[in-house]
Amino acid sequence: MNFPQFLVGMTTASFVVALSTFLATGSIWKALGWTVLTLIVSQVGYFLLVVQVIYRAGRKTHR
Incomplete structure (x- = not known):
């Protein structure tokens, strides 16, 4: 998943949660509180996804 896709998905999810x-x-x-919580969870999830991609790429180059 690239960043523009993530940004559109995060914005859409935040809007749906707020509404x-x-x-x-x-x-x-x-509504504002739940939206902020949704944004934080989305950012943490994206960070973990990036860490996983970097970790897997590092494992493949060391074999």
């Missing part, structure tokens, strides 16, 4: 949370609770602050 659904706002419609369910009626609170803009809860």
